[in-house]
Amino acid sequence: MAQINPADVPKVTLGTGEQIPCVGMGTFGSDRFSPAQVSAAVAGAIRCGYRLFDCAACYGNEDQIGEVFQAAFDEGVVERKDLFIMTKVWNDMHQRVEESCEKSVRDLKCGYVDMLFIHWPFPNYHAPNCGVDSRNPDSKPFSAEEFASTYRQFEALYDRGLVRNIGISNMTIPKLEAVLPLLRVKPAVCELELHPCFQQKELFDYLTEKGIQPVGFMPLGSPQRPERDICEEDIADLQVPELRSIAASHNCHPALVALKWARQRGQIPIPFSVHELEYVSNLKAMTEDPLTDEEMAVIATLERNNRLVKGQVFLWEGANDWHDLWDEDGFIVGV
């Protein structure tokens, strides 16, 4: 297997001064890849030089990934301190954050987590694999007080040292404006959907200005996302002619152009793949052949508001449609 020296992978400095790799591996197997396939890819990724992993309790594979981490530690492939392990608290555990975190730490066999995320900013819960039209009657609009109460449990775990950094995810500027003054420990990063046709420029700039590092999920436009997340109007980012033309001039796959753009713009992409050739090339792309300023400028024009994770299943009774989740008119809908 091709190996990339982790020391050659550029680092990003968080607000705390801590350095983390500029790319990580996603571990959401969607409905298509089994926990065994995902954990085998994690094993290969560690060996090829990845040090940052994006996990989540709700991905249903943390115990298998933990076996892989344990084996890598036991075999001396990597030391725990050299991995940056991120995981997330799912919506149904907002009142039981400690229990969720302790389970993830146990499953991942990692002693502590480098980043614990609030996966979504509200407790609206849906059964795994439910259809997009299903609604949970308990779902409610966002509440800043509820968020702060969940976040305080994160801060307690931070004080205890079980969590080294706190992350937020799937936020909007109005929600950030409402909650940031209520938080004692500033979030180190925000995970948000980012790919060439969905650049979220305003939110990206807001986070950067606040010293909160953006982490970009679905950096390739998630061509294997679950069936329920595919809509007719969605654009396939990697098929866009401008991106393909830049890829041709670099003699590489458009996926690698999307990742180079992400890094050079300043977000940390977390691409997923179970295929060795792909995940090796995704890491290697960070170490060579950058895009030119002109190519970066072309990709900046590819914004198409192509949101792929719309979040329909989190809507509350009385909400119009999924746009209500994203506060597009500059205020928190439903409050």
Ligand SMILES: NC(=O)c1ccc[n+]([C@@H]2O[C@H](COP(=O)([O-])OP(=O)(O)OC[C@H]3O[C@@H](n4cnc5c(N)ncnc54)[C@H](OP(=O)(O)O)[C@@H]3O)[C@@H](O)[C@H]2O)c1
């Ligand atoms: N915080 C959140 O709410 C949230 C939401 C969604 C995702 N995430 C995180 O973000 C991660 C990434 O998102 P994602 O997995 O949905 O989408 P993605 O990384 O944009 O796309 C993954 C797919 O791209 C293809 N691919 C990967 N590398 C490639 C390469 N070098 N060349 C060609 N194709 C390549 C693979 O498809 P093939 O198998 O067809 O090759 C793979 O299944 C997730 O795994 C998860 O950790 C977080």
